[in-house]
Amino acid sequence: MSRRNWTWVTTGAVVILAGLAIQQAANAPELAFDSFGSATIPYFVAISLLVLVALMVFEELTLGEGLAKPDRGSAETGTNAPAPRWSIGSRTALSLAAFIVYVVLLDLTDIPFWVATLIFTYIGSRLLEGGTGRGRIVSLVVAAVVAVGTHVVFTEFLLIDLP
Amino acid sequence: MDLSGILTGLGGGIWHVLTPATAPYLLVGVFLGITVGAIPGLTGSMLIALSLPATFFLTPEQAMVLLVSEYVGSVSGGLISATLLRMPGTPASVMTTLDGFPMAKKGQPGRALGLGTLSSFFGGIVSWVFLVLLALPLAEAAVHFGPWEFFALTLLALMLISAVGEGSTTRALISGLLGVLIALPGEDPSVGMPRLTFGMPAMEGGFSLLPVLVGVYAISQVVSDMLNADAKPERSVGVSRIAAKLSDLRRHGVNLVRSSVIGTFVGILPGVGANIGSVLAYLVAKATSKRPEKFGTGSEEGIVASETGNNSTVGGALIPLISLGIPGSIADAFLMGAMIIHGITPGPLLFTTNSSLVYVIMGACLIANIAMFLMMMGLIRYLRRVADIPLYLLMPPILVFCVVGSFALNNRMFDVWVMVGCGLLGFLMERARIPLAPFVIGFVLAPIAEAKLRTALMISGGSFLSILDRPVAVLLVVICVVLFLAPVIGRFGRRRKTKGPE
Structure with missing residues (x-):
């Protein structure tokens, strides 16, 4: 899989995690003496993550961040060992x-x-x-x-x- | 505390380290550190994480001696495979590869290893001196910090690691915030009620430090190593005699001192590890050398700069950990985790509440460097063989230790599954070129940052403007803003420069 495709998969994972955090933050406990609230940081972090992930996708598409070579996973062995049967x-x-x-x-x-x-x-x-x-x-x-x-x-x- | 107080404390710490009850842990730690450091793909942070369960039955002093010794040994051990295999044993030894291996190929492996070991020792000792001199004054200053200062400091740590690290700042910030996000479930730091738990009782205590860090850092590292398992050469270069002379200290004196200072101060920066210290010291040495063309072809100056730079980050990185409770590197984040597991809260009050432990850590750092030097000089000819162990034999046992380490803390399989999930997340991040270090720092610092922010807001009746009464906090926030905007301004500036005058 290419580096760019890995970025898409990771983007999906981050969006899911941020979405779960937003959904759960709706049920976070609230107390009168704590005006800041228990849900504020989760909301802030989740929304910031969504913004940053959008920025990463933008960088990937426009600024050449994702033009790295395909990730083949393996490298040359440089040894005289018998070649493995599987990649x-x-x-x-x-x-x-x-x-x-x-x-x-x-x-x-x-x-x-x-x-x-x-x-x-x-x-x-x-x-x-x-x-x-x-x-x-x-x-x-x-x-x-x-x-x-x-x-x-x-x-x-x-x-x-x-x- | 005056100088005599520090010296007395230090003497007590060193004496404690040398007692029969503690010294064996130091020797084992250094030996394990060098061994793991010499094996390409395994890192000191991984070793510290996997050793944590074994420290549960130790006293906090013995545990910290073992872990600090592993830290010192692992940074040095990377030199062996970097020189003999052309594969850095740890990321910190990448620059050593450039000159160590060519020198070994020219028939001087013993000279490269001897010079590298001597430089590692010198860097370690200089950074230890800085540790002793700076930790206490910094802690005394930090005692006067209120919640706003601590919140700003943790924010600065996150911004620094995102700004100073390699690669895209956006990706580094994503990593840091993911660490924060994973730290949020569990008990709310202010009201003590569960949040983000999906109604699962197992999540009410939050995700434990060890499974998360082992998953994100160790598992992703293991998978990456597996994918590169075929790249390892079969045999390392042979070595007969390790050659280092006292006159090398005089000949490379300026380089040694300069690289030590660079490494120490890079180490102090939160989350910026030994690899950056090594790279920076190497680049400065090359820029100031009379023979820069020799760099990369087996230059003694290159080996000296790289090895001094990476080892001196160890003492430097311990300074913010001990004084402020902020880890200076990934390994320090694991050390911080170890302290918390042993019921110790790192930070400025550590000098007051547990000063003996602080001096034991300092003593361990000194003695571990001496032990590292002696072991490397004496055993390197034999230790080099561990670098030849094929990765297919090492990886499955490491995965087993990840399971044992995650399970042992709370005796529940839930933590093992957390480790597996975090391993998947870490692997995806690594594949997408999202650095892992900000995640680790974010995860460790998030609870502190949130607790301090909410305490500050409760004191001020919910007003953010009360931060203006705290000049140190304001200064730290301003630095954060500058660090945040610097890449944007830099990119804008580069574009204008590329366009040139019309």
């Missing part, structure tokens, strides 16, 4: 999808933290590596150390609960 964009997207599944598993199931972490860390690193088969054992060892190590350090030594 770096696809690998990143798959890894992030795996991360979301990991968070969902932690939130909605009773699967132990270390098991979910072991699976995610291994699969995540293999996806990022690109399926060339390099460093499978290292990935597994790293995943095991991270999963078990985090569990032991946080629950046994730091006495901090894990998801």
Whole structure:
């Protein structure tokens, strides 16, 4: 996706956030002794954001702010390593999808933290590596150390609960 | 407080840092900082954010020693990969790459690393001296500040980071205001009732600092690193002996002192981090050099300026944090978060309410610089290997630590989802070239700014004109207006110049 298209997507996200803030500010509490009001800052910030986003779009369209090269995501490797099977964009997207599944598993199931972490860390690193088969054992060892190590350090030594 | 009081406090702080109960955290912090700094893509701010949960069981002093040491180590560690891999380990080392790598390729990697380490140490020590000399007087002046002054000061911090940072001012302001917007839900600072919560009980406490900052800053950084994972070269340049001499201090004395002062004062500016300090020191060194043509080809002056400039921002950035409660950089915003989590309110009253902690922070800054110098000189040959670790092995564990860090504060998955959502927002901002630093500063400062503004208005019966009775506040607001209008005036001026005389 080009830089300009990313700007449009971000503009949409900012407009949605500002809209939500304006909608919620309508219900903000008001008290007689506070003449400024609880909703004033949210309104001011949300409206300022809408104005600034409009200005950003104007800059993008007229002043050449958005004429940057398309974002290809990957760069040249400069190594003799075997070429990955998938593009770096696809690998990143798959890894992030795996991360979301990991968070969902932690939130909605009773699967132990270390098991979910072991699976995610291994699969995540293999996806990022690109399926060339390099460093499978290292990935597994790293995943095991991270999963078990985090569990032991946080629950046994730091006495901090894990998801 | 007089000089003897400062020296006594400082002695106590340094002694505390050197006790067996605290010193290990300093050594671990510096080591972790250098290691993370040496790995391209990982930054000190990320390390501090991810280490925060591990500090919950520590005393505030131990926690701050660990985090400050990580901060010092990470800025220095970036030198290793910048010199040996031609990839800056942290954004602060970008300028070091220009001369460090060519020098390494010419067969002098040890010389480049030695000179860089010595410069980092010198910059760190000079900025520490400024920290000790300026923090207390600034805090004493700030004690007399009322709500209008603090409101104007937070406004100035937001304007400064938008005006001084790289890229479009419009985008920087969007970033800062987005940070403010995300800080608004939760308890109203004046009436204490929930607002902007969508009726969700989980939102009544607002969005916690750690998930938001970890999401916006760390997750977006991880995703960007993933997208550039293939760009990393396979192996770093080998190095056998680190070479730095005391005579280098004399030979590069002017450059060292000038770059330290530049870095320190850049560090004091809110939100303007080590990368700007390094760039500015490098450009000034080049402009004043007798051999500017050597810059970019392996110039010693370039390495000295860049490394002195970036390390001296650390002490500089701690000055507004300790004295005013305003973070001088993104890493300082995380340090401020750590203080708040440990029940400490940074600001001018810190010298009164918790002076021992202030001196421990100062002591940690000094000893961490010394430890950094010794570790870098002794271990750099081995530490360089961490720069060779492939990113595909590092990124998934970092995402796991982001989850653990977000969850650990309140033991609820809601915070993890906040982190994920903020990560998405941060990624979109990064793709749209909206800088992240103003967001962080905006998020941290918004509650203070709003509370102070509304307190000032309640005192004045709702009249904005009461600010006119406070000359310092008026001055700060005028500076804000000038900073806001400067890009517009600049653009108008450039257009007229381009058109030229008819």
